[in-house]
Amino acid sequence: MIALAAEAATMRAVVCHMPARPGELHAEDVPRPAVADDALLVRVRASSANPVDLFHLSTVAYVMRGFKPTGAGADFAGIVEEVGPSVKEFRAGDEVFGAARGAFAEYLTVAESAGVVAKPAAVSFADAGTLAVAGSTALQAMRDHGRIQPGHHVLVNGASGGVGTFAVQIAKALGGKVTAVCSTRNVDLVRSIGADVVVDYTKEDFAGRGERYDLIVDVAGSHSLSECVGLLTEGGVFVGVGASAIQHGKGGTFGALAHLARVRIASSSDVKIFVAKLRKEDLSFLGELVASGRVRPVIERTYGLEEAPLALERISEGHLQGKLAVAIG
Numbered sequence: 633m634i635a636l637a638a639e640a641a642t643m644r645a646v647v648c649h650m651p652a653r654p655g656e657l658h659a660e661d662v663p664r665p666a667v668a669d670d671a672l673l674v675r676v677r678a679s680s681a682n683p684v685d686l687f688h689l690s691t692v693a694y695v696m697r698g699f700k701p702t703g704a705g706a707d708f709a710g711i712v713e714e715v716g717p718s719v720k721e722f723r724a725g726d727e728v729f730g731a732a733r734g735a736f737a738e739y740l741t742v743a744e745s746a747g748v749v750a751k752p753a754a755v756s757f758a759d760a761g762t763l764a765v766a767g768s769t770a771l772q773a774m775r776d777h778g779r780i781q782p783g784h785h786v787l788v789n790g791a792s793g794g795v796g797t798f799a800v801q802i803a804k805a806l807g808g809k810v811t812a813v814c815s816t817r818n819v820d821l822v823r824s825i826g827a828d829v830v831v832d833y834t835k836e837d838f839a840g841r842g843e844r845y846d847l848i849v850d851v852a853g854s855h856s857l858s859e860c861v862g863l864l865t866e867g868g869v870f871v872g873v874g875a876s877a878i879q880h881g882k883g884g885t886f887g888a889l890a891h892l893a894r895v896r897i898a899s900s901s902d903v904k905i906f907v908a909k910l911r912k913e914d915l916s917f918l919g920e921l922v923a924s925g926r927v928r929p930v931i932e933r934t935y936g937l938e939e940a941p942l943a944l945e946r947i948s949e950g951h952l953q954g955k956l957a958v959a960i961g
């Protein structure tokens with residue numbers, strides 16, 4: 633009995649003890665987290681990797697969290713195992729999804745008030761596990777910062793990755809007409825998720841097409857801000873999300889940060905830049921979009937928990953086709 637109890641109190645998890653490269657991480661046996669009064673213990677069934685997960689492996693993040701270890705991964709979908717005494721909204725057995733640090737693990741804890749909502753029955757754990765970070769980013773870019781309206785002509789630059797594949801589908805779900813920019817190997821994929829026009833950036837420059845856009849959502853950062861603003865209609869909005877083309881090209885991380893800083897400095901009523909927030913209402917809306925079939929998460933590859941560091945390694949290479957999922961338990 634004692635041996636069984638001790639066994640049940642541990643779990644497999646990918647933990648970042650010190651600043652590390654993705655390839656230096658591995659799954660290990662760690663104590664299962666205790667559930668606080670206002671929190672849920674979730675048995676994780678699925679997760680996915682995001683570029684922000686790499687930040688949490690960095691020296692800057694290590695210093696910011698007071699030289700403490702942290703669990704890798706954030707997006708999760710799973711089943712509530714146990715709830716703290718003051719939890720009202722959830723109970724053991726509920727299927728949930730959201731984001732909380734330490735999702736590359738068999739169990740995680742998340743405060744009831746934080747980024748966790750009920751998973752619609754029609755949405756698989758695998759799909760729900762891709763939604764929180766990239767889906768919230770795409771939704772907030774289109775709806776909150778881009779103020780998309782039905783009939784708007786929207787350009788998504790960097791349409792084939794984690795954020796871009798959600799951005800294209802959310803723009804369509806909200807009534808936009810979408811021009812999507814990606815490389816040759818992703819043209820069919822981006823068309824299959826609903827883009828009205830696909831521009832292959834290896835063959836054609838979207839800035840030279842003579843088109844005007846009500847909204848530009850820029851994930852890639854491949855063009856200067858002034859070039860992009862020059863393509864906006866009267867009252868149009870540019871929303872800077874990221875700079876993948878610079879980060880994974882000649883500019884590297886510093887070049888990408890410099891580009892985003894220039895956008896930040898130019899922020900105005902028609903130039904926006906933002907850091908996505910986790911909101912319960914957005915997570916629920918994303919769940920409904922997937923349950924109703926209006927959004928279909930695109931998954932490049934699914935890794936097991938023991939291979940989760942490989943998903944982070946793949947993220948660091950860029951040029952993803954949708955999301956990288958992690959299947960757990």
Ligand SMILES: NC(=O)c1ccc[n+]([C@@H]2O[C@H](COP(=O)([O-])OP(=O)(O)OC[C@H]3O[C@@H](n4cnc5c(N)ncnc54)[C@H](OP(=O)(O)O)[C@@H]3O)[C@@H](O)[C@H]2O)c1
Pocket residue numbers: 682683684765766769789790791792793794795796813814815816818833851852854872873874875876877878879906907908950951952953954
């Ligand atoms: N603001 C926020 O809160 C927030 C939240 C999440 C992510 N981000 C940032 O957003 C960026 C993208 O994240 P993600 O998860 O979508 O990354 P990702 O999955 O790696 O996607 C990047 C996309 O950019 C495309 N791309 C690369 N070079 C391009 C070029 N020259 N022209 C057009 N497209 C190009 C890639 O397409 P090809 O493979 O076809 O080249 C790929 O589809 C990252 O910089 C990330 O840090 C910001």
